[in-house]
Amino acid sequence: MYAASAIQKLLDELERLPGIGPKSAQRIAYWILNTDRTEAIRLADAIIEVKDTVHFCSRCFNYAQDDLCDICASLKRDHSLICVVSEPRDIPPIERTGAFEGVYHVLGGVISPLEGIGPDSLHITELLGRINDPAVKEVILATNPNIEGETTASYLARLLKPTGVTVSRLASGLPVGGDLEFADEVTLGRAIESRHEL
Amino acid sequence: MYAASAIQKLLDELERLPGIGPKSAQRIAYWILNTDRTEAIRLADAIIEVKDTVHFCSRCFNYAQDDLCDICASLKRDHSLICVVSEPRDIPPIERTGAFEGVYHVLGGVISPLEGIGPDSLHITELLGRINDPAVKEVILATNPNIEGETTASYLARLLKPTGVTVSRLASGLPVGGDLEFADEVTLGRAIESRHEL
Numbered sequence: 001m002y003a004a005s006a007i008q009k010l011l012d013e014l015e016r017l018p019g020i021g022p023k024s025a026q027r028i029a030y031w032i033l034n035t036d037r038t039e040a041i042r043l044a045d046a047i048i049e050v051k052d053t054v055h056f057c058s059r060c061f062n063y064a065q066d067d068l069c070d071i072c073a074s075l076k077r078d079h080s081l082i083c084v085v086s087e088p089r090d091i092p093p094i095e096r097t098g099a100f101e102g103v104y105h106v107l108g109g110v111i112s113p114l115e116g117i118g119p120d121s122l123h124i125t126e127l128l129g130r131i132n133d134p135a136v137k138e139v140i141l142a143t144n145p146n147i148e149g150e151t152t153a154s155y156l157a158r159l160l161k162p163t164g165v166t167v168s169r170l171a172s173g174l175p176v177g178g179d180l181e182f183a184d185e186v187t188l189g190r191a192i193e194s195r196h197e198l
Numbered sequence: 199m200y201a202a203s204a205i206q207k208l209l210d211e212l213e214r215l216p217g218i219g220p221k222s223a224q225r226i227a228y229w230i231l232n233t234d235r236t237e238a239i240r241l242a243d244a245i246i247e248v249k250d251t252v253h254f255c256s257r258c259f260n261y262a263q264d265d266l267c268d269i270c271a272s273l274k275r276d277h278s279l280i281c282v283v284s285e286p287r288d289i290p291p292i293e294r295t296g297a298f299e300g301v302y303h304v305l306g307g308v309i310s311p312l313e314g315i316g317p318d319s320l321h322i323t324e325l326l327g328r329i330n331d332p333a334v335k336e337v338i339l340a341t342n343p344n345i346e347g348e349t350t351a352s353y354l355a356r357l358l359k360p361t362g363v364t365v366s367r368l369a370s371g372l373p374v375g376g377d378l379e380f381a382d383e384v385t386l387g388r389a390i391e392s393r394h395e396l
Contacts, residue, residue, distance in 0.1 A: 006248045032245055039214075045242075
């Protein structure tokens with residue numbers, strides 16, 4: 001339908017992106033058509049650069065451009081505190097809180113028998129290797145508070161406890177600014193269980 | 199905040215796209231990071247190809263890869279019927295209706311004194327040139343039914359009438375499937391004016 005097959009090709013590629021439907025793809029395609037060449041090429045180059053230069057950190061499996069990611073390489077971070085997450089995408093939200101000074105370990109997924117993902121397919125051996133360092137004091141299990149996340153967290157807790165390292169889990173409860181009236185019973189129940197004295 | 203500056207660069211570029219906020223940019227960036235290289239490069243190449251191969255049709259100013267766009271070059275289209283639109287993006291919706299067999303002429307904007315866009319900055323001379331061909335029977339003015347669009351349409355009507363060509367305008371009225379109760383008074387008023395006998 002488009003006057004130029006190159007435009008149709010671009011639309012097809014854009015529509016394969018997450019959350020991009022035909023209408024958004026069209027808006028973006030026309031933006032690319034109208035913007036000057038250098039602007040558009042900057043986007044294309046950014047995509048290529050990411051695929052060519054970004055790989056996994058050899059220590060924590062976060063995305064990195066050098067052997068170690070910026071966080072593992074930083075001397076400002078507390079390397080005695082390891083926060084275990086399932087995917088690299090879980091790290092930016094934690095960083096944004098500014099409440100965590102430690103380092104991370106990315107599992108590369110969660111235990112999910114349904115999808116045939118067992119402990120062996122996650123970076124757990126590498127985590128145990130890092131725990132062997134006596135400098136490591138605490139491991140925070142920051143997998144998502146859903147079935148797979150909880151299963152993975154309790155599996156890791158059983159595995160790590162014997163090593164003598166402190167193992168902690170992110171608190172579940174009412175979202176700050178949330179409303180009791182609209183809280184689901186599981187979350188509210190969790191908030192009651194883990195109530196703390198004032 | 200991101201472990202790799204290349205990722206931050208990609209996020210910055212993605213956030214400059216229309217309708218893409220930080221969250222969508224992040225979803226897309228992680229999709230690009232997780233997808234295999236060839237998939238991601240196909241997107242980058244599509245962007246580059248569009249900028250390198252797409253220009254304006256020498257006759258109608260729609261996007262084209264050859265001298266003429268596919269519509270102007272097609273022998274299946276009725277070249278005696280020219281539909282005048284303001285932007286190339288207005289053509290796909292008309293094509294989707296399947297109700298139009300003619301060809302197009304893209305003005306490249308609308309008359310807008312506020313933005314300092316006068317008739318001279320639009321492809322009107324080229325339109326008059328096409329009308330000179332006695333084969334052209336009718337010109338449909340398909341600019342948007344808003345102030346600039348109506349101004350441009352009536353300006354063109356005054357200009358084209360003397361040439362003896364039939365000049366028509368898209369009908370305004372209630373959207374099909376729409377609801378009288380919720381129609382704005384201007385649209386409803388237009389629908390009453392242009393009522394037709396049954």
